[in-house]
Amino acid sequence: MLSEQDRAFFAQNGYLKVPGAVSVDQLTKLRGITAELIDQSRDITVSDDRFDLDDGHTRDAPRLTRIKLPHKQHPYFWDLLRNSAITDILTDLLGPDTMLQTSKLNTKAPGGGAAVEWHQDWAFYPHTNDDMLAFGLMLEDIEEENGPLQVMPGTHKGPILSHHANGVFCGAVDPDDPLFHPEKAVTLTGKAGDMTVHHARLLHGSAPNMSNRTRMILFYECHAADAWPLLGAGSYIHSLGQARLWEDLHERLITGQLCLTPRIEQVPVSIPLPPAPDASSIFKSQQSGGAKSAFR
Ligand SMILES: O=C(O)CCC(=O)C(=O)O
Numbered sequence: 001m002l003s004e005q006d007r008a009f010f011a012q013n014g015y016l017k018v019p020g021a022v023s024v025d026q027l028t029k030l031r032g033i034t035a036e037l038i039d040q041s042r043d044i045t046v047s048d049d050r051f052d053l054d055d056g057h058t059r060d061a062p063r064l065t066r067i068k069l070p071h072k073q074h075p076y077f078w079d080l081l082r083n084s085a086i087t088d089i090l091t092d093l094l095g096p097d098t099m100l101q102t103s104k105l106n107t108k109a110p111g112g113g114a115a116v117e118w119h120q121d122w123a124f125y126p127h128t129n130d131d132m133l134a135f136g137l138m139l140e141d142i143e144e145e146n147g148p149l150q151v152m153p154g155t156h157k158g159p160i161l162s163h164h165a166n167g168v169f170c171g172a173v174d175p176d177d178p179l180f181h182p183e184k185a186v187t188l189t190g191k192a193g194d195m196t197v198h199h200a201r202l203l204h205g206s207a208p209n210m211s212n213r214t215r216m217i218l219f220y221e222c223h224a225a226d227a228w229p230l231l232g233a234g235s236y237i238h239s240l241g242q243a244r245l246w247e248d249l250h251e252r253l254i255t256g257q258l259c260l261t262p263r264i265e266q267v268p269v270s271i272p273l274p275p276a277p278d279a280s281s282i283f284k285s286q287q288s289g290g291a292k293s294a295f296r
Helices: 004-013 024-043 075-082 085-094 235-239 242-252 282-288
Strands: 015-018 051-053 064-068 098-108 116-119 132-138 149-151 186-188 195-199 204-206 215-224 253-255
Touching: 004 015, 004 085, 015 186, 024 064, 024 075, 024 098, 024 215, 075 085, 075 098, 075 215, 075 253, 085 098, 085 132, 085 195, 085 215, 085 253, 098 242, 116 282, 149 195, 242 253
Parallel strands: none
Antiparallel strands: 015 195, 051 064, 064 098, 098 215, 098 253, 116 204, 132 195, 132 215, 149 186, 149 204
């Protein structure tokens, strides 16, 4: 459970650090499953719907940017979200009825593993209201040189910056945008088992991993059940058909009940179209969309 102070800090700053969010047993289990998944990536040579490969990936030395949708790859990722201290933090911040937007395990490879350019998650998937957040559970100790998550406090209350370049949605803000103030960045290092929380509208990013260890953060992106998607990264739902959509909604319910009466708030919305030539992950959108780097 979060304290009143924690909730006030999150409301004010748009992020929070939660030390020791999971137990040693939970952490050990997560790491074991992750190692098995990385092992399975040895068999592939191009990114697919399970793994996003970084440059230099080989069978002998797997290099991934991401394990995609871990909650669909192993039931333990779901168990943890539905039945742990993380569940209490979720309902503390979003209320009793909550859903999973998506999950990802970013496994930034050692020796230069890809940066994630500054962005606001909301730009990828605007909803009818912005009760949306991301948990970032650290599976290893994360220090400055690992490419930790960086955030810009308070930006969740500000505008959504342009995430377009070269006429496409490149999924990153322009470092030269006058609304972008890199000097305000806060770096979120921590120990294995610590967790960060960031609001969907908060500006965040991370530098390349210059250490000799993989940087692993498990992200769960969640929202209040009365926040309904407009268009964007969640637009797959429009192709499901009604019966499958109904199932999909139930599959993504974390706590409480589905809500069929969207809460519509005055939120800034820009539809993330047209897509970058390869929009299969944020890494690929930023690369193929020609996003300018803030980390060079
Ligand atoms: O892995 C990171 O450092 C940031 C990830 C992120 O913001 C994203 O995948 O949207």
